Amino acid sequence: MTSANIDYEQAGELKIGQVGVANLRIRTLNVPQLVREMRERVERAPKLFGRAAVIIDFGGLAKIPDTTTAQALLDGLREAGVIPVALAYGTRETEQLAEQLSLPLLAKFRAQYEPVGASAPAPSREKAASETAPRAAAPAPAPAAATKPGMLQKTPVRSGQQLYAENRDLTVLSTVSAGAEVIADGSIHIYGALRGRALAGAQGDTDTRIFCREFHAELVAIAGHYKVMEEVPKELRGKPVQIWLDKDQLKIAAQS
Structure with a gap:
């Protein structure tokens, strides 16, 4: 009877999921x-x-x-x-x-x-x-265009939340709060403020990009190459920007 209780009433529940390392x-x-x-x-x-x-x-x-x-x-x-x-x-x-x-x-x-x-x-x-x-770092075949329909997030991504668009692009119609993280094997499009972290090309695709309407990101990365907010020119903060990789250098430019 005791062993049956242990089976169904565990003191600790173990879940294997995505880990940010x-x-x-x-x-x-x-x-x-x-x-x-x-x-x-x-x-x-x-x-x-x-x-x-x-x-x-x-x-x-x-x-x-x-x-x-x-x-x-x-x-x-x-x-x-x-x-x-x-x-x-x-x-x-x-x-x-x-x-x-x-x-x-x-x-x-x-x-x-x-x-x-x-x-x-x-x-x-x-x-x-x-x-x-x-x-996000699992082995993958040659980088290619997203093979699934893009993932669409209609509501804000709140602090502590993490979204992962596997083998596809990610579109967020609202904001990404500070302390939140959005990850995609493809590109990331954010139609609100980006205050948390955005990581595109998570499996190594260097052709992916990040677009956002209002740039306040804690961190942005493409194919593992990253920048934190402290490294971003002040004139880009709060602006619509596009982020891409050029010869292993992460580029950030304002968009009209």
């Missing part, structure tokens, strides 16, 4: 510089990056760091104000390093960095069943 791809293994850069990000936008969960991706390096160096990086990032939560899947050495650091390995997170047509190494069946990667 930042990805730090290491290009140069310079621990003091990496820590300094992260501290600057946190100081510039504490509401976005303070105590943010971060996945460390060593896939851009020719050689995986040793345990001592990797641990120094993790400790430095924590001191800078973020929380390293996992390593991105790479090689067998990466898997061993994750075990030595007592961190999980997210098998799908590096996919958005792969060239078109490439795929991340397949994890074991056990790992695939136990690991959960953010949906």
Whole structure:
């Protein structure tokens, strides 16, 4: 009888869903510089990056760091104000390093960095069943136009809410409040004020764009390239804007 009660009256309900996690791809293994850069990000936008969960991706390096160096990086990032939560899947050495650091390995997170047509190494069946990667960074085929009808949101997206338009564009007819997040694999069109976060091209499509009528965004991103409000020229705030990617540089321009 007791076990039956446990089955139907759980003390904790576990749901697997989309998770907003930042990805730090290491290009140069310079621990003091990496820590300094992260501290600057946190100081510039504490509401976005303070105590943010971060996945460390060593896939851009020719050689995986040793345990001592990797641990120094993790400790430095924590001191800078973020929380390293996992390593991105790479090689067998990466898997061993994750075990030595007592961190999980997210098998799908590096996919958005792969060239078109490439795929991340397949994890074991056990790992695939136990690991959960953010949906926005899941591996995808070559970027293409949205394959589903666009997602339409008629009511305001309120603080704490998150919308995700998978394999399609997203149109919001009202406002996106501060603390809210809208994500699309395609482009994003907002016909009201954008005060929260907007992330287009979530699976790596660099041709996607963000349009909004009134620009106050906490953060905007296309295919992983982002800007926070503190980096946006003041003359663009509150204006209708278009946001796009040009040679890995995020561009923001006013529209008439």
